[in-house]
Amino acid sequence: MELAIKFPKDFSSEQLSGKEGEFTVKIIKVSEKSLPEFTDEFIKKIGNFETLDHLKEHVRKDLERQDLEHAKNEAYTRAIDVLVKDNPFDVPPSRVEDYIDHLLEEMARYRREGEQLPSRQEASQKYHDSAVRALKRYRIIDFISTKEKIKASQEEVDREIEKIATMYNQPFDQVKQAFRQNGTTNRIRADVREQKTLDFLIGEYIPPAE
Numbered sequence: 001m002e003l004a005i006k007f008p009k010d011f012s013s014e015q016l017s018g019k020e021g022e023f024t025v026k027i028i029k030v031s032e033k034s035l036p037e038f039t040d041e042f043i044k045k046i047g048n049f050e051t052l053d054h055l056k057e058h059v060r061k062d063l064e065r066q067d068l069e070h071a072k073n074e075a076y077t078r079a080i081d082v083l084v085k086d087n088p089f090d091v092p093p094s095r096v097e098d099y100i101d102h103l104l105e106e107m108a109r110y111r112r113e114g115e116q117l118p119s120r121q122e123a124s125q126k127y128h129d130s131a132v133r134a135l136k137r138y139r140i141i142d143f144i145s146t147k148e149k150i151k152a153s154q155e156e157v158d159r160e161i162e163k164i165a166t167m168y169n170q171p172f173d174q175v176k177q178a179f180r181q182n183g184t185t186n187r188i189r190a191d192v193r194e195q196k197t198l199d200f201l202i203g204e205y206i207p208p209a210e
Contacts, residue, residue, distance in 0.1 A: 004022050006020045075202045084133075091139075096131045100127050145193055150193060157189050161185070
């Protein structure tokens, strides 16, 4: 089969740009994709599901969970926006610069091969506003956590460590010890405290019994 084409004027090869050409194409094989039938037997082969209904129920619950998380994140954002607007305060420029320095360090640590990082000046211009917002968010959450005496219990921290240990198929005690030594436990504790405070802001936090 012959095909006639015209190369675009901005084609990479100057000899071919804007010119017409003909190609001869030989069809070797014609294939059609055949999708398997969704039977209970097929479902058992692709995951830990006994029946098609079981899979559908799992997907439905997962979608509901995602919708709930999305709605809660939007509620968190609106609550923080209202607090920032009603309680204006300045963030020291030095804190903003420190935040941007930390951001660049994280970008350098996780950048892909060949990825170009912004210069310090470019980063300062690009991330200044988001740095200010992040610092104000942290300040407000910390203030509310302290005022309302919201803390992360050891049980809650252990529960998060257990999730990570299970994810990587590692012994809980071993992961807990490693996290304690490298400071990860403190970050997990701070994350749990922040999550509980955000839930408090939207009326979903239940304080522990006295």
